[in-house]
Amino acid sequence: MLISKYSQPDFDPYGDNQRNAGEPGPWQAPVATAPLAARLQLPGSKSLTNRELVLAALADGPSTLRRPLRSRDSELMIEALRALGVSIEAVPGDGAYGPDRRITPPEELLGGTSIECGLAGTVMRFMPPMAALALGPVAFDGDEYARKRPMRATIESLRSLGVDVNDDGRGSLPFSLYGTGRVTGGELEIDASESSQFVSALLMVAPRFEEGLLLRHTGDRLPSMPHIEMTVECLRARGVTVESPEPGVWKVARQPIRARDLTIEPDLSNAAPFLAAALVAGGTVTIDDWPATTTQVGAHLEELLPRFGASVTRHGDALTVDGGDGVRGGAQLPGVELDLSEGGELAPALVALAALAAGPSRITGIGHLRGHETDRLAALAAEINGLGGAVTELEDGLELQPRKLHGGPWKAYADHRMATSGSIIGLAVEGVAIDDIATTSKTLPEFPELWRGMLSHDGAGSDAAAIGSV
Numbered sequence: 001m002l003i004s005k006y007s008q009p010d011f012d013p014y015g016d017n018q019r020n021a022g023e024p025g026p027w028q029a030p031v032a033t034a035p036l037a038a039r040l041q042l043p044g045s046k047s048l049t050n051r052e053l054v055l056a057a058l059a060d061g062p063s064t065l066r067r068p069l070r071s072r073d074s075e076l077m078i079e080a081l082r083a084l085g086v087s088i089e090a091v092p093g094d095g096a097y098g099p100d101r102r103i104t105p106p107e108e109l110l111g112g113t114s115i116e117c118g119l120a121g122t123v124m125r126f127m128p129p130m131a132a133l134a135l136g137p138v139a140f141d142g143d144e145y146a147r148k149r150p151m152r153a154t155i156e157s158l159r160s161l162g163v164d165v166n167d168d169g170r171g172s173l174p175f176s177l178y179g180t181g182r183v184t185g186g187e188l189e190i191d192a193s194e195s196s197q198f199v200s201a202l203l204m205v206a207p208r209f210e211e212g213l214l215l216r217h218t219g220d221r222l223p224s225m226p227h228i229e230m231t232v233e234c235l236r237a238r239g240v241t242v243e244s245p246e247p248g249v250w251k252v253a254r255q256p257i258r259a260r261d262l263t264i265e266p267d268l269s270n271a272a273p274f275l276a277a278a279l280v281a282g283g284t285v286t287i288d289d290w291p292a293t294t295t296q297v298g299a300h301l302e303e304l305l306p307r308f309g310a311s312v313t314r315h316g317d318a319l320t321v322d323g324g325d326g327v328r329g330g331a332q333l334p335g336v337e338l339d340l341s342e343g344g345e346l347a348p349a350l351v352a353l354a355a356l357a358a359g360p361s362r363i364t365g366i367g368h369l370r371g372h373e374t375d376r377l378a379a380l381a382a383e384i385n386g387l388g389g390a391v392t393e394l395e396d397g398l399e400l401q402p403r404k405l406h407g408g409p410w411k412a413y414a415d416h417r418m419a420t421s422g423s424i425i426g427l428a429v430e431g432v433a434i435d436d437i438a439t440t441s442k443t444l445p446e447f448p449e450l451w452r453g454m455l456s457h458d459g460a461g462s463d464a465a466a467i468g469s470v
């Protein structure tokens with residue numbers, strides 16, 4: 001299978017975020033030495049950026065995305081769409097984190113190409129149904145671990161829709177399909193219990209199927225429902241009618257997807273480690289441009305962080321988390337019982353807090369995290385236990401007993417959220433050495449500098465200054 005090397009003419013995700021932020025060896029997670037008084041502006045949402053790129057590419061005219069995310073996952077999506085003939089230009093914007101994007105759909109999507117998915121779930125799940133609308137063969141592959149992420153629902157659903165898919169039967173990357181320029185659509189049953197992205201992917205292209213789509217999820221659970229609601233909202237904002245006659249069933253008729261100019265919200269899931277930091281270091285962390293209403297699951301942090309003792313307030317469009325004295329200042333975080341089936345993406349940050357808590361915790365509903373960038377349940381248990389923790393893996397979650405942690409190596413497993421999870425623990429535990437902080441470039445290449453910036457705006461003298469201001 002021909003797979004092009006990951007390349008971006010106008011962006012080097014590792015440029016100013018060299019492996020371990022320019023430091024030789026592992027990245028020494030900085031310890032908090034004073035309460036925080038930090039204010040941050042975060043780059044755009046990965047989930048919104050990659051949905052809007054896809055929808056813009058399928059729309060009835062050009063769209064502009066303002067303040068889109070610029071990270072490995074979004075650049076992989078841009079390259080994937082370009083490979084199918086979509087024109088995506090960088091246009092000047094007001095963002096500190098990169099240019100805006102003008103997306104012009106082609107007359108006809110073209111195959112005869114290969115798509116590099118990296119480790120991006122959104123690319124490996126969203127692109128194949130779209131590629132089925134292209135004319136010609138399209139091959140898909142990704143990073144080593146990407147070949148372990150579940151893809152069976154994608155492969156089987158395309159086959160059920162009559163698409164010619166070539167794979168080795170393992171239900172994972174690599175595989176290829178042969179697009180004929182059209183998909184009939186109609187009724188389809190899928191088991192999306194391993195990832196909501198299977199549903200989102202089909203709903204986004206369904207308006208372009210000849211007969212639309214009546215999609216029924218057959219599995220016994222469906223994780224990350226807010227991400228499906230996000231997909232439905234993005235479609236509705238482009239004039240597409242999506243009906244859900246009953247839970248787990250969606251109906252989309254053939255109809256145009258409208259072109260649209262829009263501003264991408266900041267990534268609220270990437271806000272999680274920064275907001276969690278207030279509970280560890282003590283003091284306050286404020287995130288600017290927090291949307292008044294949003295489909296992003298990061299909005300649940302407003303209810304989740306108070307479970308660990310934080311107080312959360314909003315002033316205009318800023319959200320502030322006050323962590324009081326913080327673990328550093330002697331605060332005892334309570335243990336928690338959480339079902340995170342809706343917000344698995346938030347689990348690595350919240351598990352880090354639970355590992356620093358004074359009481360036991362049980363975090364469940366996240367069995368599907370075994371199919372994320374790495375097996376996050378195994379990875380979190382191994383790394384926290386390596387620092388002296390007492391974490392037990394459950395079938396669908398983790399149980400944590402309170403322990404005093406010590407410093408030591410922390411493996412990121414090429415998982416951005418493992419890297420940021422270790423950074424949270426490192427705020428309170430001296431000597432946490434993260435092997436690959438550069439892996440944060442998957443969704444937040446600026447993480448190391450924003451993290452250090454947050455710590456330099458502490459309550460010990462400096463004013464709460466904006467970090468990453470636009």
Ligand SMILES: O=C(O)C1=C[C@@H](OP(=O)(O)O)[C@@H](O)[C@H](O)C1
Nearest residue numbers: 047195196197223224227344345
């Ligand atoms: O559609 C999306 O943008 C996402 C859906 C979720 O995937 P899962 O349903 O596989 O958890 C989430 O965890 C992932 O980070 C992004």
Ligand SMILES: C=C(OP(=O)(O)O)C(=O)O
Nearest residue numbers: 119120121122345372373
């Ligand atoms: C699961 C995640 O990513 P992906 O979009 O690659 O599935 C994540 O960002 O937590």
